[in-house]
Every structure is written in structure tokens, then in C-alpha cells.
Amino acid sequence: MKKISLFSIAIIVLFASACTKGDWLGDNYVGGRSAFYNSDGKSYMMNIADNIVTDALDELELALLVDNIGSQSGGHFITSGSIRTEGSKWTVKADDSMLNGMTITCNGENSWKMQFDGKYAFTSDTNYPTVFDINAVQIEEGWRITLGGSRTERGGYSCEFNTGSGTDVDYIDYLNIYGGDFKGWNFMKGELYMIVRKGDAVVDACCLVFSGNPGSSTYHRGL
Amino acid sequence: MKRIILFFCVSLFAFCLNAQNRHELSVFIGGESTDFIKQDDGYASREDLMDMYEPHYALNCGPVLTVTYHYTFNSWLSVGSQFSYGSMDGEIWHKLGSKQDEDFRKETYSLLPEAKFRYCGKGHLRLYGKTAIGLKYSTGTHVDKPLGFAWEVTPAGLEWGGHKFYGVAEFCWGSVIRGGRIGVGFNF
Numbered sequence: 001m002k003k004i005s006l007f008s009i010a011i012i013v014l015f016a017s018a019c020t021k022g023d024w025l026g027d028n029y030v031g032g033r034s035a036f037y038n039s040d041g042k043s044y045m046m047n048i049a050d051n052i053v054t055d056a057l058d059e060l061e062l063a064l065l066v067d068n069i070g071s072q073s074g075g076h077f078i079t080s081g082s083i084r085t086e087g088s089k090w091t092v093k094a095d096d097s098m099l100n101g102m103t104i105t106c107n108g109e110n111s112w113k114m115q116f117d118g119k120y121a122f123t124s125d126t127n128y129p130t131v132f133d134i135n136a137v138q139i140e141e142g143w144r145i146t147l148g149g150s151r152t153e154r155g156g157y158s159c160e161f162n163t164g165s166g167t168d169v170d171y172i173d174y175l176n177i178y179g180g181d182f183k184g185w186n187f188m189k190g191e192l193y194m195i196v197r198k199g200d201a202v203v204d205a206c207c208l209v210f211s212g213n214p215g216s217s218t219y220h221r222g223l
Numbered sequence: 224m225k226r227i228i229l230f231f232c233v234s235l236f237a238f239c240l241n242a243q244n245r246h247e248l249s250v251f252i253g254g255e256s257t258d259f260i261k262q263d264d265g266y267a268s269r270e271d272l273m274d275m276y277e278p279h280y281a282l283n284c285g286p287v288l289t290v291t292y293h294y295t296f297n298s299w300l301s302v303g304s305q306f307s308y309g310s311m312d313g314e315i316w317h318k319l320g321s322k323q324d325e326d327f328r329k330e331t332y333s334l335l336p337e338a339k340f341r342y343c344g345k346g347h348l349r350l351y352g353k354t355a356i357g358l359k360y361s362t363g364t365h366v367d368k369p370l371g372f373a374w375e376v377t378p379a380g381l382e383w384g385g386h387k388f389y390g391v392a393e394f395c396w397g398s399v400i401r402g403g404r405i406g407v408g409f410n411f
Contacts, residue, residue: 037318043269122270155273195273204278204319221319 003037042219046207047122048149048161049172049192055098056114056134057143057174077104083112110138112123121156122152128153132161142176144188161194187214244410247301249391251289253404256309256333259284260359260401275319282313282327287400293339301339303346304387305355305375306334307399315365347384353377359398370404373398386410 001153062067067083076097081088089105102116114134121127132149149163164170189212196204207220239297243363259282286309293303312328335357342350359373382389392405 016398027258037316040269040275041319044272044275071310094230105381123268153272157276159272196276198276 035139038219038221041204041206041221042217043163044195044209045192045206045219046217048194049188049208051098051122052120052130052132052149053134053147053172053174054144056102056116057136057145059092059097059099059102060104060114060136071164074223076207107135112136116149119217126153139173141173142157144171145174146171147192156198156199159194162192164191167191173212175212187212188217237385239370244258244386245295247291247295247303247408248290248411249406249408251291251391251393251406252403253289253395253400255400256331257282257398257401258309258329259311278305278320279316279318280313280327281316284311285309287404287408289400290399291335291337299341299386301341301395302337303339304334304336306332309399310322321357324362327364329361329366330362330400331359331386333357334358335373335375335399336352337375339358344382349382351380351382352378353380353393353395355397371398375399382408 001191004092036090054160063083064145065079068098076092077176078087078091078093080090083090083104083106084108086108089103092099092102092104094100098120099116099118100223101118105113105115107113114136115132117131119127120130129152130149131151131154132147134149135146136146146163146165148160150158150160152158153188161172162174169190172192175187188210190210192208194206194208195202196206206222208217209220210217252329255378262280262282263289287307288300288309288395289305289307291303291305293301295301309328310330315327317323317324335355337353337355337357339351339353342352345351353375355373355375357373359371361369361371375395377393377395380391380393380395382391387410389410390405391408392403394403395401
């Protein structure tokens with residue numbers, strides 16, 4: 001009898017706990033839904049502006065540092081002469097680099113072109129084919145870059161991105177106003193455009209405008 | 224007429240006497256329904272275009288409630304049916320897609336005739352398996368085909384306790400539920 005009572009209590013407890021609806025939601029949010037969604041879109045474009053471009057500029061700055069101090073590249077680059085000599089091309093050859101295989105070509109004085117055609121991961125689950133060309137010109141407080149590229153993702157989705165080719169201001173300035181190490185997107189000024197496609201159909205066109213002030217950028221959709 | 228009724232009553236009484244403990248009724252609760260596992264897509268990445276532009280199902284799932292009845296033919300075979308009810312609700316987020324967000328609600332009822340095979344055990348622990356095939360009917364906000372085929376396989380189930388009243392736990396796989404469920408059983 002005692003065994004049956006204990007067993008019954010255990011079953012009742014299990015029933016009661018299981019009958020409560022579980023919250024299986026992966027992510028909750030607070031605040032306006034539209035703003036929440038737009039922040040997703042903005043976050044995606046930040047991955048281009050912040051991750052791709054700054055990784056490329058990091059590699060360029062590393063190449064210049066190696067060239068300045070006249071040291072061997074330690075196997076990080078395949079080199080051909082000084083990276084400051086017009087026409088010379090260095091290739092990133094480092095398995096631990098996000099941009100392994102990227103080439104850096106000197107266009108002339110203080111001007112370089114970076115080209116990449118490979119897989120680039122925003123996260124470990126989003127390692128998708130990415131192609132880009134970046135022209136970077138050294139300016140007083142950092143870099144002025146023009147960018148054109150594309151990314152092909154799952155489900156037939158792809159995007160093309162650029163810094164406004166055909167517009168009056170077709171560049172973004174990456175400013176390093178505090179000096180020292182590279183500071184990233186907080187100090188960017190310019191506009192980044194993106195077209196999203198599913199198959200051949202355009203599903204969205206967006207723009208991220210950087211004012212040049214730290215943390216200040218605005219996201220626009222449906223252009 | 225009276226003779227016919229008397230004959231019927233006597234026959235029924237004899238059947239009940241003969242059929243003692245041959246009827247088996249069980250009530251179960253299970254975790255996530257198969258519909259929920261297929262439809263809820265959990266976390267939507269901000270680094271993936273498909274996650275941002277395709278509909279995202281953010282759902283809650285209630286437990287699947289199941290009632291089974293079996294008639295025991297012999298020491299290893301019982302035949303009967305299971306009835307299950309499951310529900311889920313939540314929202315479809317279109318995020319950066321062209322539509323507004325939508326409410327989502329779905330209730331599913333399934334009725335599956337099934338066969339139960341007792342593998343071993345006659346004491347307080349008894350092992351069995353089941354196979355079931357039947358139909359399921361769904362209602363709700365986004366149901367394209369209300370009526371559908373349903374199946375379930377239970378490779379391993381365990382009964383523990385007495386022969387009158389006992390606990391049940393089973394691992395099952397199919398279009399009603401994937402995973403396990405627990406419950407109580409009663410023989411009469």
C-alpha cells in the first residue's frame with residue numbers, strides 16, 4: 001500500500017509539471033518589434049563593415065608593419081618585394097587568418113587593393129562564400145576605403161554590398177582619431193549599401209550610414 | 224424477447240468473468256510533438272540572410288496527452304488504439320520579410336489503432352513494444368491539410384508495478400511524438 005501511495009504521488013507530480021506549458025522560445029525580446037527587427041538588419045551590415053573590412057585592414061596594417069621593420073613575415077604572407085612598391089603583391093598565407101588567401105597589391109603611393117575570394121565566417125554557422133575588392137588609401141587619421149563584394153548564403157539568398165559606387169561619396173573613412181591600435185567601426189564615416197536577393201529576385205535594398213561619431217550609425221531599408 | 228435479453232445478459236456476464244484483466248487502459252503525457260519539432264526553428268541568427276528574411280516560427284508546445292486502450296489476446300499480444308491530443312501556439316515572425324507578424328495556433332488529434340507485443344517479464348517489471356498506424360486531424364491558423372496519415376513505433380516500453388495498477392514509460396518515434404512519454408496503466 002505504501003509503495004502504491006509513493007508511486008501515485010510521483011506520477012501526480014510528474015503530470016503536474018509536464019502539463020505546464022514549456023517556454024521553448026529561443027530568443028525573447030523587449031521593446032518595439034520593428035526596431036528589434038531593424039537591429040537585426042543593422043547587425044548583419046555591421047558584420048560587413050566591422051568584420052570583413054576591419055579584418056582586411058588589419059592584414060594590410062600587419063603587412064605594412066612587417067615591411068616597415070624589414071623583418072621576415074614569419075610565414076604569414078607570401079611576399080614579392082616591398083609592399084610599398086607599386087605592383088608588388090602579398091598574399092595572406094595563414095590558416096588562422098579569417099582572410100587566408102587574400103591578396104594585397106600596392107596601387108601606388110599609400111594606396112592598396114585587397115582582393116578575396118573564399119569562405120568568410122560571421123559565426124561558426126555562417127561560413128559562406130564571400131568575394132570582395134577593397135581599395136584602401138591611407139589618410140591622415142586612418143583609411144579611406146571603397147568596397148565592392150558579394151556573399152552567397154543558404155536558401156538561395158545572396159547579397160551584394162558596396163560603398164556607393166556611382167555616388168558622389170563612394171567611400172567610407174575608417175578613422176583612428178585616438179591613435180594607437182585600429183579602433184573599428186565606431187569611427188567610420190560614409191555609407192554602405194546592400195542589395196539582398198533570393199535567386200534572381202531582389203528582396204531588399206538597404207543602407208547603413210555612419211556619421212563618423214563613435215557608435216553612431218543609422219540603418220535604412222526599402223531603398 | 225425476455226429469453227433473448229436474459230441470454231444476452233448471461234453471455235455478457237460470462238464474457239466479463241472470462242475477460243477479467245484483459246482490458247488495459249493507460250494515460251500518458253509526452254514531451255514535444257513531432258509537429259512542434261518540425262516547425263519550431265528555435266534561434267534565428269542575425270548573421271544569416273535566410274534567418275532574417277524567411278518566416279521564423281517561435282512557438283510554445285504543450286505536452287502531448289495520450290490515452291490507450293488494449294484488449295489482451297494472449298501473453299504476448301494485445302490489440303487496441305491510442306488517442307492523442309497535442310497543441311502548440313506562438314508567433315510567426317517575418318522579421319525583415321515583407322509580411323506582418325502572425326499568430327500561430329495548432330491543435331492536433333490523432334487516432335491510431337495499434338498492436339502491443341510483450342517481450343518479457345511477468346513480475347513487477349515488464350517490457351513491451353508497439354506499432355501503430357492511423358490518422359491525425361489538425362485545426363488552427365496555418366493548417367494546409369487538416370487530415371493526414373499518422374504512425375508510431377515504440378521499440379521499448381516498460382511497465383512497472385502490480386498487474387492491476389502500474390506505471391508506464393515508453394520510448395516512441397513517429398508522427399505524433401518523438402521521444403518518450405510516461406503514464407499510468409490500469410487493467411480491468
